Amino acid sequence: MNKFFLALSVATFLVTTAVYAEEHHGASGEVHWNYDEHGPAHWGEFGETCQLGQAQSPINILTKQTSSIDKNNIIALNESITSSASVIDNGHALQVNVENGGMVTLDGVDYKLAQFHFHGKSEEQIDGKQYDAVAHMVHKSAFGSLLVVAVLFEEGKAPNKIVQKVLDSVGKSTQMNPADLLPKNSNSYFHFMGSLTTPPCSEKVNWYVMKEVQSASKEQIAALRKFYDHNYRPVQPLNGRIVESK
Numbered sequence: 001m002n003k004f005f006l007a008l009s010v011a012t013f014l015v016t017t018a019v020y021a022e023e024h025h026g027a028s029g030e031v032h033w034n035y036d037e038h039g040p041a042h043w044g045e046f047g048e049t050c051q052l053g054q055a056q057s058p059i060n061i062l063t064k065q066t067s068s069i070d071k072n073n074i075i076a077l078n079e080s081i082t083s084s085a086s087v088i089d090n091g092h093a094l095q096v097n098v099e100n101g102g103m104v105t106l107d108g109v110d111y112k113l114a115q116f117h118f119h120g121k122s123e124e125q126i127d128g129k130q131y132d133a134v135a136h137m138v139h140k141s142a143f144g145s146l147l148v149v150a151v152l153f154e155e156g157k158a159p160n161k162i163v164q165k166v167l168d169s170v171g172k173s174t175q176m177n178p179a180d181l182l183p184k185n186s187n188s189y190f191h192f193m194g195s196l197t198t199p200p201c202s203e204k205v206n207w208y209v210m211k212e213v214q215s216a217s218k219e220q221i222a223a224l225r226k227f228y229d230h231n232y233r234p235v236q237p238l239n240g241r242i243v244e245s246k
């Protein structure tokens with residue numbers, strides 16, 4: 001091979017590698033987690049707790065093995081505030097950043113709603129059943145601790161008002177009341193300690209899964225899945241954790 005062709009093939013290799021890096025690893029060349037090539041089985045590379053943690057989410061809730069809730073774990077929900085919200089595609093899920101959200105109070109500590117996002121199938125399972133979608137309402141205390149309220153969705157006939165608003169507002173700012181996500185009976189739920197379901201999979205997250213399942217139309221579920229249809233982590237071992245029921 002003469003020098004010119006050697007130089008040309010090295011240049012081609014470099015350009016090809018750079019394009020590959022940009023497509024697969026982001027412009028910085030950094031590898032990002034996802035649900036495919038760098039999916040849940042590899043997340044230990046992005047946060048060691050994803051691999052080593054003993055209290056990970058999501059879980060399969062076995063209803064017959066739940067305990068009745070400790071009164072200190074009962075929450076007070078005050079989500080009903082109409083707020084400015086921006087709907088973004090965060091690269092893993094459709095997410096709604098809430099400017100001035102409501103809050104959940106647990107054992108005297110207020111957790112303010114920061115954002116909610118959707119998974120194209122539910123992450124949590126109940127007695128082995130995976131639901132058609134789930135919304136996770138992520139709350140943060142002043143000390144930085146996290147509390148997530150999960151609202152399960154099943155395909156039904158009627159369209160869901162707030163899901164439609166989210167779908168209509170991708171890339172935009174709008175006004176919405178996150179309480180519209182909650183079921184009529186938000187007083188019945190499962191509680192357990194878990195983790196973030198995406199890297200870095202940090203633990204000590206209080207999880208509340210609403211028992212009453214919400215419904216969204218077939219078209220809405222399909223529209224959600226046009227963004228992400230398999231952005232759910234597989235269920236994780238319970239490792240002796242207690243799941244409470246209210």
Ligand SMILES: [Zn+2]
Pocket residue numbers: 117119136197
């Ligand atoms: Zn989530």
